[in-house]
Amino acid sequence: MKRYNDTTYAILGILTTECKSGYAIKQIMDQSLNHFWKISYGQIYPTLKLIVQEELAEVRTLSSQGRPDKNEYHLTSKGIEVLKNWLEQPIEHFPIERNEVLLKLFFGRYQTQEKQVFLLQTYKKELDRRYQTYITIEQAIINQNYNDEDSKYWLLTLDYGKRITKAAIEWCVFTLENKL
Known part of the structure; x- marks a missing residue:
């Protein structure tokens, strides 16, 4: 085929x-x-x-x-x-994340600590917004499409996004409080 x-x-x-x-x-x-x-x-x-x-x-x-x-x-x-x-078909390519925040942090010794903190605070704010967007989308799916055959799968992919985003938020908090 x-x-x-x-x-x-x-x-x-x-x-x-x-x-x-x-x-x-x-x-x-x-x-x-x-x-x-x-x-x-x-x-x-x-x-x-x-x-x-x-x-x-x-x-x-x-x-x-x-x-x-x-x-x-x-x-x-x-x-x-x-x-x-x-x-x-089996998955051919597993996802590889390209994250500019992590790339910049990787070379963080060439940044001031203030810039590192600002970078992570800004990233966390964006992640918080993204998480709220996911919650809004989740509510819309539940309210409008709950019986739709596709909504179960939409909610599964949305749950993945929520969990990844929540983990990234937790990482930001931990890093800001304990590592910088």
């Missing part, structure tokens, strides 16, 4: 939800997937074009009075099969 890039599989997965247009795909990216998988707006439409060319989805044009036509993309049985096949 032909291999596609991860962006293609991500968009195939998104098309299993109620998101059917390029705009809706961008919205779900910005609101949820962007926390762990980034796809630029410039990747969406070329990927949708490829998906249609490969007969993984078909495009339907919707017209409404006073508005421009809107293209909606719907997975074909081939598209669903390609997605399922990819989901069942």
Whole structure:
């Protein structure tokens, strides 16, 4: 079976939800997937074009009075099969975190202690904001989609983000209190 890039599989997965247009795909990216998988707006439409060319989805044009036509993309049985096949494959690349804070701290002896403290305090504030965002997203999923078949899996990925973020916050607190 032909291999596609991860962006293609991500968009195939998104098309299993109620998101059917390029705009809706961008919205779900910005609101949820962007926390762990980034796809630029410039990747969406070329990927949708490829998906249609490969007969993984078909495009339907919707017209409404006073508005421009809107293209909606719907997975074909081939598209669903390609997605399922990819989901069942072993993971090829485990994630490697690129963290500028850790990189700067690694070379911390060339920074003043004040700059190190400021770096970690700023990082902790951003992590606190991120954690609150995750809680807001969690509440929205529970309130709006609790019976949705996908919500269980959305909550699992969100839980991962919350736990990683909470651990990073705890690390910041410990480091600021005991190591600097």
